[in-house]
Amino acid sequence: MTDDMGEADLTDALECLLFVAGEPVPAARLADATGAPPDRVSEALRAMAARQEGGLQVAEVARGWMLCTRPRFASCVERLLHIQPQRLSRAALETLAIIAYRQPVTAPEIEAIRGVSVDGVIDTLEARGLIREAGRRQAPGRPILYETTDEFLRHLGIRDLAELPQLEG
Amino acid sequence: MGQALGYQVELGSFSGPLDLLLHLVQKHEIDIYDIPIARLTDQYLAHLRAMQACDIEMGGEFIVMAATLMEIKSRLLLPPAPRGDGEEEGPDPRAELAQMLDEYRRYKEAAERLRSRAEAWSRVFARGGDLPADVAGLVPEVELANLSVNALVDALQQVLLEAEEEHGVTTVRRERVSVRVKLAALWRRLLASPDGITFRDLFAPPYTRADVVATFLALLELLRLNRVRVRQEHAFGELRIARAPTGSAAVRGSRTAYHG
Structure with a gap:
């Protein structure tokens, strides 16, 4: 593709790329693939994200752009693919919230806030790819630090951690 | 305790003692920074008893936490220690x-916001979203872009070759690579070669490390039995192995013994 691609062509090309990717793609990679200047690509992506028509939407998720379905058709999709929405337990969600806002954080630090042991819950969150180990705290016992993953951002449908809802005082 | 009955409705839904305490505090509109500790402790214990009664x-x-509450309660009952002049x-x-x-309340509320966020987004699907993330991670990535038929055939041959090697190793396991068998084979070769064989000839490819070791042990054994001689014509020269002049009859006997 060339630099002189028209606006409509660029939009269509981006749509193609997002379709084949099937996961969030950083704008820089889309610019590389289309050969269009990054600012034009970003502009086109924002315009696509603002569109309201059609069964698909372009969304900015996990530091990339993704083509995905509109929520109002969720029940059809679930019926077609036999998807059972997976829910996290209260304990898992509370632990995930503490990790999200305090990362990197150790299990003992989470336990100090929740008042319960979190070993099992951390295993669950790690197995689901929502958190990962992030080195060790330079403290007695060198406890493992945990942080959230890109999968966590995708789970919530947010661009980055800055988009997390404010932790209220 | 009649008071306990009122709490049984929410049984089992608490993610921890702080969750239960927070529930009691909020239900009774208690100011967190001015907790009527005696009342809260009673309600907390009533809850625990109800949970126990229901086998939760x-x-x-x-x-x-119950112990902590009771400790705080007892400390409040003590008269404040007399302190020095004007100190707080x-x-x-x-x-x-x-x-x-x-x-805990801050993070519990944050968790609720994350939940509603995640629930809203769980109604949005990406292409291939039929694979749950944890399963999708297990599917190996396959790069097909630059694959030619020749490359595929090469790869297959490589695998077959390796499989053969692997197979060679498996078939030469313990029961096949025995010093006994090597000794018999070595003896047969020496019988067939009156002029003897070179040390190098002992190890005809294909051989494995186990073959080499077993053959070498067989040679040592034959030397020990005085059935072979090993000669070196000159320094650093080739070693030649030949039958000892005493003949082969005794060795035949010992071969049978080895096979036993």
Whole structure:
């Protein structure tokens, strides 16, 4: 593709790329693939994200752009693919919230806030790819630090951690 | 305790002792920083009893919290220690609990916001979203872009070759690579070669490390039995192995013994 691609062509090309990717793609990679200047690509992506028509939407998720379905058709999709929405337990969600806002954080630090042991819950969150180990705290016992993953951002449908809802005082 | 009955409705839904405490605090509109500790302790214990009565599994943390509450309660009953002139009162025994409850509340509320966020987004699907993330991670990535038929055939041959090697190793396991068998084979070769064979000839490819070791041990054994001679024509020269002049009859006997 060339630099002189028209606006409509660029939009269509981006749509193609997002379709084949099937996961969030950083704008820089889309610019590389289309050969269009990054600012034009970003502009086109924002315009696509603002569109309201059609069964698909372009969304900015996990530091990339993704083509995905509109929520109002969720029940059809679930019926077609036999998807059972997976829910996290209260304990898992509370632990995930503490990790999200305090990362990197150790299990003992989470336990100090929740008042319960979190070993099992951390295993669950790690197995689901929502958190990962992030080195060790330079403290007695060198406890493992945990942080959230890109999968966590995708789970919530947010661009980055800055988009997390404010932790209220 | 009649008071306990009112709490049984929410049984089992608490993620920990702080969750239960926070529930009681909010239900009775208690100011976290001015907790009527005696009342709260009674309600907390009533809840624990109800949970026990209903056989609800309860972590040890619930009991620890009960002990903490009772400790705070008893400390409040003590008259404040007399302090030096003009100094402030000692810290409120409830302060730490209040702080814990407040911090826990912040994250509990944050967790609720994350939940509603995640629930809204769970109605949005990406292409291939039929594979749950944890399963999708197990599917190996396959790069097909630059694959030619020739490359595929090469790869297949490589695999077959390796399989053969692998197979060679498996078939020469312990029961096949025995010193006995090597000794018999070596003896047969020596019988067939009156002029003897070179040391190098002992190890005709294909051989494995186990073959080499077993053959070498067989040679040592034959030397020990005085059935072979090893000669070296000159320094660093080739070693030649030949039958010892004493003949082969005795060795035949010992071969049978080895096979036994």
